[in-house]
Each structure stands twice: as structure tokens, then as C-alpha cells.
Amino acid sequence: MSFNTNINKLAHKIKADQNISWGAALKMAYAYDKAALPVEAATAPSSVFGAWSVPALRAVAGHFWGLAKASQETGDAGRSIAFFKVANALYAHYESASVPMTFRAFIRAKGVSYSVAKETVDFFIASGRGELTTRSQDLITTGATNYAARIKAPVWTF
Numbered sequence: 001m002s003f004n005t006n007i008n009k010l011a012h013k014i015k016a017d018q019n020i021s022w023g024a025a026l027k028m029a030y031a032y033d034k035a036a037l038p039v040e041a042a043t044a045p046s047s048v049f050g051a052w053s054v055p056a057l058r059a060v061a062g063h064f065w066g067l068a069k070a071s072q073e074t075g076d077a078g079r080s081i082a083f084f085k086v087a088n089a090l091y092a093h094y095e096s097a098s099v100p101m102t103f104r105a106f107i108r109a110k111g112v113s114y115s116v117a118k119e120t121v122d123f124f125i126a127s128g129r130g131e132l133t134t135r136s137q138d139l140i141t142t143g144a145t146n147y148a149a150r151i152k153a154p155v156w157t158f
Contacts, residue, residue, distance in 0.1 A: 007033045010042060014049055018104050024114060028121050035125040046158045048124035051100040055157035061090035063123050063133075063154060064116075070139040070147035085111045127156035 011029035015022055032042050046053050052060070068083035089109055093101050107117045122133045130153055132140075140148040 004033070006039050010039055013043055017049060018107065020107065024117075028118070031118065031121055032125060035129060037125060037128045041128060042124075044158060048121055048156070049103045051102050053100075053157050054094070054097065055155075057090060057094050057101045059127075059155055059157070060120055060123060061087050061094055064090065064119075066147060066151060067119070067135060067139070070136070070144035073144045073146055074139060074142050082111060082113075082116070086116055123154045124156050127154040 007026070007029045010032060011022070011026045014020070014028055015025035018025065032039075041047055042049060045051060046056070048056075064083045064087035068080045068087055071077075071080035071083055089111065090101070090106075103117075103120070106112060106120065119133065119135055122135065126133045126136075132151065132153060136147075136151060140151070
């Protein structure tokens with residue numbers, strides 16, 4: 001994929017809004033551009049890069065809970081524990097509802113690595129495309145049958 005105006009603008013916005021490295025912002029912009037979704041969705045105030053709506057927060061928490069259960073089912077204990085920690089932190093934030101969750105606060109939370117942040121962006125992209133994330137598909141392929149029976153396509157509520 002070649003560098004284009006949309007990627008450049010989105011990467012600059014992500015870098016400025018999230019105060020992250022240019023490389024991380026560029027990777028996220030490339031991932032978003034690859035999905036061929038409108039840039040306006042990514043730059044909306046309540047997008048994944050903004051302040052998440054309460055239903056979006058709950059959906060992301062549920063996604064990580066499902067990934068934790070699926071990882072557990074496939075025997076990946078380390079990844080399961082990491083995803084449970086992320087899910088529990090998001091559910092705790094959801095329960096407190098004192099302030100909206102922002103991507104900036106999320107990526108600075110304990111236990112949120114680049115891969116977790118990227119999975120959240122992938123969740124947002126998958127919701128726009130009406131399909132499962134790549135990680136969800138991989139877990140189903142590697143034997144997470146209970147997960148496959150319960151999973152629903154991601155939905156992002158603006």
C-alpha cells in the first residue's frame with residue numbers, strides 16, 4: 001500500500017490527538033486506510049480515536065472478554081490473562097461512568113500494549129465492515145468452538 005494524502009492526514013491527526021510516536025500513528029492510519037472506510041468515521045469525536053460512547057465502551061470490553069475466553073479455550077493462558085485484565089479494566093470504567101473512555105487514556109492504561117491498541121482499532125474497522133476481527137477469525141480457526149458459537153460481529157455506536 002502506498003502512502004497517500006488520507007494516510008498522511010489521519011496519521012498526523014492520530015499523532016497529535018493521542019500524543020504517540022509517528023510510527024505508531026502511521027501504522028494505525030495504514031490499517032484504517034487499508035479497510036477503505038471513510039476518514040470522517042475515524043476522525044469523528046466519538047470514533048475509536050476520540051471519546052467512546054457508553055455502548056462502544058461496553059462493546060470493546062465484551063470483545064476483549066470474548067478474546068480472553070477464546071484464548072483460554074485454545075490453551076493460550078498468557079494471552080487469556082492479558083485480555084481478561086483489559087476487559088476487566090474496561091468494564092470497571094464502564095461501571096464507574098465518571099468520564100468517557102478515550103483512546104488516549106486507554107492506550108496509556110496498565111496492560112495496554114500496542115497489540116491491544118491495534119486490536120481495538122481493528123474492532124472499530126471490523127464494525128464498519130460488518131465482519132469479525134482478524135484475531136477473532138484466527139481463534140475460531142484454531143479451535144475456539146464455544147467462542148465461534150457465541151460471537152457476534154462488532155458494532156461501534158457513535
